[in-house]
Amino acid sequence: TWIYPAKKLPPGPPGLPLIGNLFQLLGVQRRGKPAIVIGSHKVALDLFEKRGSIYSERPRCIVANEIMTRNLVFAFAPHDNSWRRMRRASHEILNNQIVKNYHKFQNIEAVLLVKDLSKAPEFYIRHIQRATTSSLLSVIYGLPPCPDPFDPTLMLVTDLTQSVLDAAAPGQHLVEYFPFLRYLPSRLCSWKRHAEHVFQIADSVFGDLYRQVEKRAERAWLAGTLYAAGSETTSKQMLWFLLSMAIYPDIQAKAQKQIDDIIGRERLPNLDDFERLPYVRALIKELLRWRGVGPFGIPHALSEDDYYEGYLIPKGTDCIVNVWALNHDQDVYGSDADFFRPERHLDQDGQLKLVASRETKDEGHNTFGFGRRDIEKRVSRICVGRHVAVNSLFIQMTCILWCFNITPAEDETGKPIFIDENEMIEDGLTVRPLPINRYKFTQRFPEMEELVMNVLELDGRDHLDTED
Template sequence: MSASKLPGPSGLPLIGNLLQLRGTDLWLKFVTWTQQYGPLFFLNAGGKPTIVIGDHKVAIDLLEERGGLYSGRPSNITVNEYMTRGLVFGFAPDNDLWKRLRTSAIEALNNEMSKEFPKYQNIEAVLLVRDLLKTPESYIAHVTRAVDSSLLSMIYGLPPSSESSPTYITISTIASTFLRTAAQRSLVDYFPVLNYIPASLSSWKRFAEKVYTKSDDLFERLYKDVEKQTEAGNIIPSVSTSLVRDPVHKDLTPKEKAWLAGTLFVAGSQTTSRQMQWFIPTIALHPDIQVKAQKQLDDVVGRERMPNLNDYEKLPYVQALVKEILRWRDVAPFGVPHSVSDVKNDVYEGHIVPKGSDCIVNVWGLNHDKTVYGPDADSFNPERYLNEQGQIQIIASRETKGQGHCSFGFGRRYCAGPGVAINNLFVQMACILWSFNVGPEIDENGNPIPIDVTQVVDDRLTMYPLRTNCCKFTPRFAGVEEIIKKTLEASGLGY
């Protein structure tokens, strides 16, 4: 029996389903189409064949079992050819450079030096609650600074950064530009002939090349600073120090190493901080969950010191909170799309998968699958990850690489450093819950101001809550500020 075309919604001549892919909450539309057309369906996105994966089985069968055919990235000429020149491996096609960069990234995030990373993350979590105590209305800026500063420490060995630090401002702006541009494919990706227009007549080329020059200058300077310190015998544990010293990275040029370090900042920056932007209003809406987490914190940590990553195994409720916020409101509802090999068509369960297709995984749909997570899959409930003894249990372990959710991706494009992200989320959540009761702000009449997590910002790559009001952070007991101060002083930092 010959293979047939994949099912999918009908579209218009020439542009296909392009108009249907506009608007927000596209992940919910994909859930509806999965119910209508099955767990693997076809779209024509303005002439670009696109397949959408809507359940765990298809994701494993294609992205894991046939990973060699599904590990590419969709064409993004602006980002890959001009803005990064293929040096940001998260966006790069499946080629030799991508393989070398990814291999080195995994090694640098999981070697001996990485054992020192928790101390950076611990101190940034303390600085975060200090900032929340002083100016709670700026909580988004505070979680962003804490995440980005911890990354700068882990990647370059830098001390904690302030929001006014020139390096912090520049690298955060670069990361934002990369992600924003990658999220919005430009006309040249649909009409490659536009690539032949010279830069003098192409504003997008001039912009991308300017970003490349600025990025290259910063990444090389930061890497060379570490190289000089290391050669002088000043060994500060960091990713860059590993890239300088460890022979396993010998296949990379100095420029590739510099860009690899910068890439790891880009990959971890806005994703983790935006995940915290989901956590804070969500926990404010669930005081009962706060109480349970705080009881475990009091039992394990007490009130004489702050929690840290050494407490990880003893705080399964906080571990469950991390898993649940990643499942319930993953900031990348489609991850980063894959692409199918352009060598030949694939065939899956009697259907043709066109070669060169873009491949979108509806991560949102998988993470909210009621057949996997139960009838309350749309609710925030960390206890789904706890057994009767209150210890962690993993849901769909094979399908999620033991994480219990699909938010770190699939196959050869699986996140290179999930442990770094998990640790950042864990210690920041633990320190916030240890320090504060988080709730809604109170208006002039003494009434709580409703917290709305239904309005979101959707930039086609990440999704995070629209800021409508501020949460209130009330110290849980009288000694909170003094213990924060003592913890920072013990670390050699001032309050």
């Protein structure tokens, strides 16, 4: 990071690292590319929402976008007509109204999830990935649930998504700063061979999935993008949920009390309970705020010169938001912003309320990114899958809390292991908790298994036994 030399450009940090600084707007250079790092709600709102039409470009990303996915993943693609077509098409199938049609898939996946957790809790990460990914297979491709947590296609899509996320993280490859390296022959560059290999595999996997439902392969990558973008993010957010429940038992107990009061023990929760469980919804908002999976979101870029507060921001500038800092801003969330406290999203009657900042809209966090909601079909880059994501989180979390008490696993001496909420693994653009086997799932009442099997039987899914 260097200070940008020209006087009228935003001020740079004298030797400060990029992450964690408290400036509202920093002008920096990343190996010759102009960039700004935004650390304030006001600046993010001014630039990405009020001036969204020119701040919705994506930075050029040679490896992730041009080689690995040939501009076909619209999440990283330029803000052009092809992006507009794909954005509009995904809005049509993922908007707030239409997502109600997917409740049935999400409900049944959550029931399969708790069944898997009770049978083989040691594979909790795979169970969560399976449930999230499989419900997206149903939403996007109309395919039936995939019961096997080790299904080769699901595992391949997880690996492909990880390769793209890694390659898209700022600073991963020298070629992003010296674009002429792109023209070196593949045999001389392992990064290029890897990127081309990822493209071949992804093209064949997405093509095969798409051909199972329709012959028109040209939309295979659009569907593949939604599938890949949604599965990794939502599963990692669920891993943070398990961690938060294990280390905040009082919050777990409050959520369970509301679930027990409203739903009782005679039936499992489903997505029709959404409005009736404000504490669980506040818990989701708080989870996305406190440990959002994307600490820097996806960078935007500026498509024409702009002046802001007297500073020139040149066309082509990369715009990175320190989403983590915004989500932990004490001016917005108070002096306890670093703590996990769902109550901050509730009023004195226990109903959801807007947290202090109008900039976060009704979401109460910035983890789904930026852009105007009213014109999101045409301009905005805000996460197009956020309604499906919140519904998946809601039903998976509610079913787990209804069935189990989540506690830290015990060590060989029988003592609960210590789980550090600040330890995390960075996977390119996303973060997740450490993957050690660290939770105990204790059934809350004996009739649980029978009720779960009844639901699966009624749905015709009782034959889906993952142990086979």
